[in-house]
Amino acid sequence: MKGISYSRYGGPEVLEYGEVRDPKVGPDQVLVKVRAAAVNPVDWKCREGHLDAVLDPVFPVIPGWDVSGVVVQPGVAVTEFTVGDEVIGYVREDFLSRGTFAEYVAAPVRTLARKPRNLSFEEAAGLPLAGLTAYQVLVKALDVKQDETVLVHAAAGGVGSLAVQIATHLGARVIGTAGEANHDHVRALGGEPVTYGEGLAERVRALVPTGVDAVFDTVGGDALKVSANLLAPEGRLVSVADPEVLGYGGRYAFVRPDAEDLRKLAELAEQGVVSVHVQETFPLERTADAQRLNQEGHTRGKIVVTVDWETEEGGA
CATH class of the missing domain: 3.90.180.10 (Medium-chain alcohol dehydrogenases, catalytic domain)
Incomplete structure (x- = not known):
């Protein structure tokens, strides 16, 4: 072959x-x-x-x-x-x-x-990979609840775009980092876009003065450091990009094959929840x-x- x-x-x-x-x-x-x-x-x-x-x-x-x-x-x-x-x-x-x-x-x-x-x-x-990553982090690792605020990094990317849709479906308010060219795309997914890079912390704080309940990091590095400082007192932090998250009291996640999770994800797609x-x-x-x-x-x-x-x- x-x-x-x-x-x-x-x-x-x-x-x-x-x-x-x-x-x-x-x-x-x-x-x-x-x-x-x-x-x-x-x-x-x-x-x-x-x-x-x-x-x-x-x-x-x-x-x-x-x-x-x-x-x-x-x-x-x-x-x-x-x-x-x-x-x-x-x-x-x-x-x-x-x-x-x-x-x-x-x-x-x-x-x-x-x-x-x-x-x-x-x-x-x-x-599969991007969707399972988003699903397993949001539902299992972060345990996102209705009316919580979630910060998703690289919200227009493969994992991020699905994370925005799933978190919105869970009833959360979603803030997503993205370049300005992708802001309308993030809005269409159900998120509130903010530009990444210098000044990110101030831009997020302007939207959520008390801090976010959960951060889904797909970037690592400086974004991870900023994220740790944006958490509410009981906020949770998970990264799929940088094991250094452990040093900030967060959790590192590596997506696992799981037929049942994948079946649930396929159902969400058929219901029009995720695209x-x-x-x-x-x-x-x-x-x-x-x-x-x-x-x-x-x-x-x-x-x-x-x-x-x-x-x-x-x-x-």
Whole structure:
């Protein structure tokens, strides 16, 4: 089958398009014919070796954790899915090797849910990792309640845009940091935009003089330091970007595959509570370009890689 792989750490130039090994389908896995796979910052961070201390690479690595596609072969012990089911998945293992930027992926059932019927494959591919991150942080880690005020950093990005929608659905008032060009987008999602950068603390304090109840940090660094100083006396702070959050009395979160959480997220999508904005799509062979664009750090919503099955040939 065709796919993207890299045999050493490095920049986008280490990504190669060509023949990759066919996936083996375990008893509790299903073989998914990939229609789309979303790009996430963790993809290029893994490619550059930034997660080497916690994730062993088995080269050549096929990158990618997000997927939407169609089940073509269930494992012998699988009862949850059948051939033809449309699914989404956050297909992460505890090592780097068998990712989703390929024509097929063998996905454990614990990583999958049925695709929301109202989303395209491209939109659906952008939901699992970013959506699960937002859902698990807001619902489980921060335990956001109705009428609380939540500060979401990078509110127009992949995780942030879904966090704004979910927090609003939970009944919270949402303040979201974003560049001025994305302020209208943040408002459309249900948030109150504030410009990030110098003077952020003053701008947030002007909106919430007593401090915010919860902060969802997706940026780290200076934003994390500012966030800690914006909390109300009993405020909570969670970061998905910077473990230094522990030094501020907060919590570090790393999204986990969870079929039940993913199913709930898909239901929210079908109810129209959350939507996925796709900024741009790239064909599979241009995954390097997709990662370059994501690495620039100004994405509104998601960047998605697609497999064109009308022109692609080959299979597992």
